[in-house]
Amino acid sequence: MLYQRIRCFLEVAACLSFSTAARNLYISQQAVTRQIAALEEELGVRLFYRTTRRVELTPAGSILRDDFTQINRQIAGSIRRARELDASGKELLRVGFLSALSRKDIILPVTEHLKQQYPQMELDIQLMDFVALRNGLLDSKLDLCLTTSNDWRLWPGVQATVLQKKQFQVVFSTRHPLSERETICLEDLAEFTQLILPGDNLLEGVEQWGRKIPFRRAVRCPDIATLMVHLELGEGFALLTKVIEGHDAPNLCYWDVPFPEAHAEIVCICREGEREEIRNMIQKIRQQEIVKI
Numbered sequence: 001m002l003y004q005r006i007r008c009f010l011e012v013a014a015c016l017s018f019s020t021a022a023r024n025l026y027i028s029q030q031a032v033t034r035q036i037a038a039l040e041e042e043l044g045v046r047l048f049y050r051t052t053r054r055v056e057l058t059p060a061g062s063i064l065r066d067d068f069t070q071i072n073r074q075i076a077g078s079i080r081r082a083r084e085l086d087a088s089g090k091e092l093l094r095v096g097f098l099s100a101l102s103r104k105d106i107i108l109p110v111t112e113h114l115k116q117q118y119p120q121m122e123l124d125i126q127l128m129d130f131v132a133l134r135n136g137l138l139d140s141k142l143d144l145c146l147t148t149s150n151d152w153r154l155w156p157g158v159q160a161t162v163l164q165k166k167q168f169q170v171v172f173s174t175r176h177p178l179s180e181r182e183t184i185c186l187e188d189l190a191e192f193t194q195l196i197l198p199g200d201n202l203l204e205g206v207e208q209w210g211r212k213i214p215f216r217r218a219v220r221c222p223d224i225a226t227l228m229v230h231l232e233l234g235e236g237f238a239l240l241t242k243v244i245e246g247h248d249a250p251n252l253c254y255w256d257v258p259f260p261e262a263h264a265e266i267v268c269i270c271r272e273g274e275r276e277e278i279r280n281m282i283q284k285i286r287q288q289e290i291v292k293i
Contacts, residue, residue, distance in 0.1 A: 002042070003075060006068050008035040009047060013065040016055045081124065090122040096136050096145035099127035100224035100244050105292040106266070110146060113290045114281065129223070137269060143278055144270040148243060152267055160269045161282045163291050166241040168262040169254040170213075175234025176253075184255050190214035193236035195227050209259045210239060243293055266291060 011021040012032065022029040040047050047061035057065060085092055095114065097107050111125055128136060128145075134155055136142040152160055170189065172178045178192065194215035219236060221227035228246045231238050239257065240247065241264045268282045285291070 002039075005035045005039040005042070006072060008032055009039055009061075010065065010068055010072055012036060012048065012055070013057055013061065016057075018050075018055065085122050088122060090120060092124055093118065093121040094124045094126070094141065094143045096126045096128050096133050096142040096147075098133055098145075098147040099129060101146070101148070101266075102243060102245050102247060102293065104248075106146070106243065109290050109292050110285060113285065113288070117284065118281070137271065140271070143274070144268060144282060146266070146268050148241070148264045148266055152269060155269070157272045158269050159272050159274070159279070160267045161286055163266045163268055163286050164293065165263045165265050166243055166293065168239050168241055168257045168259075168264065170237050170257060171231060171240045171247075172237040172253055172255075173232050173234045173249075174251045174253060175232075176237065178237060178255075179253050186212075186258060187214060189237065190216060192216055194218050195230055195236040195238040196220050197224065197227060198222065209257070209262050212259065213239065213257070266293075 008021065008025065011024055012018060015021055015024070018032050018036075019029050022032045025032065036047060043064070045060040045064075046058050047064065049056040049058055093114065095111070097110075101107055107125075107127075111123065114121075114123055126136070126142070130147065130151075133142075133145050133147055134152075137145050137158065138155065146163075152158070170184075176192070178184060178188065181188065192215060194213070194217075196218050198220065215237075219230070221230060224244055227238055228244070228249075230236060232246075232249060232251060239262075242248075242254075243264065243266055268285055270278050270282060
């Protein structure tokens with residue numbers, strides 16, 4: 001089985017000794033050698049340089065060690081959760097959150113509400129980026145998701161409930177020159193760098209009104225966490241809403257974007273035709289104002 005061969009490979013890669021790996025795995029050294037040889041044949045690459053004195057990873061082996069370590073953790077976690085779910089007899093509820101959302105104000109309140117209101121269900125909470133969240137829902141790997149994605153209206157076969165709308169703001173830190181000004185106008189931004197996200201991470205409406213925001217140059221950040229680091233260091237300003245993780249950092253300053261249409265929607269989404277229990281969950285989250293922002 002490929003999984004057994006990968007586990008064997010990772011053990012040898014960790015201790016760089018076939019004999020030590022055999023002891024740790026409670027199998028013979030010959031069995032370890034056979035597993036590694038079978039894996040090398042299946043993959044078509046050599047994994048180790050082996051002499052009578054030492055064992056070393058090949059460049060290909062080094063790459064696969066890092067990738068297989070992540071895969072092994074995911075598989076082990078999945079097996080553990082499956083066994084726990086089977087032993088509990090509970091129904092699984094798979095909930096996806098946009099990973100950039102505030103833990104304190106959004107993710108934790110919603111998760112705690114679901115755990116309290118639906119103790120008969122085992123929660124599988126997953127934090128994802130925009131694309132993975134959409135694909136997880138459309139591929140029926142999630143039962144519901146909570147996001148601020150800009151393109152959710154284009155997702156096929158889904159039902160969305162708007163929980164809140166939040167105004168976009170120009171955000172900068174106390175280290176930024178903007179913080180020294182008593183008043184700010186739109187034209188002031190033309191002097192400074194704007195920190196932006198990749199196109200698939202834009203929030204609802206930015207593509208329409210965002211073009212009206214002046215800036216000296218734009219620096220593209222790969223994700224919201226990286227953007228927040230640069231932002232707090234005073235390296236530019238950004239257009240954000242108070243829904244993201246770190247929005248309440250004490251050194252951040254906010255100025256309302258002067259466009260009424262500049263807002264983001266926090267939405268909870270499930271597939272069309274989803275069972276009534278899931279739809280009721282979403283309505284309770286909205287009606288009881290579980291989201292704290």
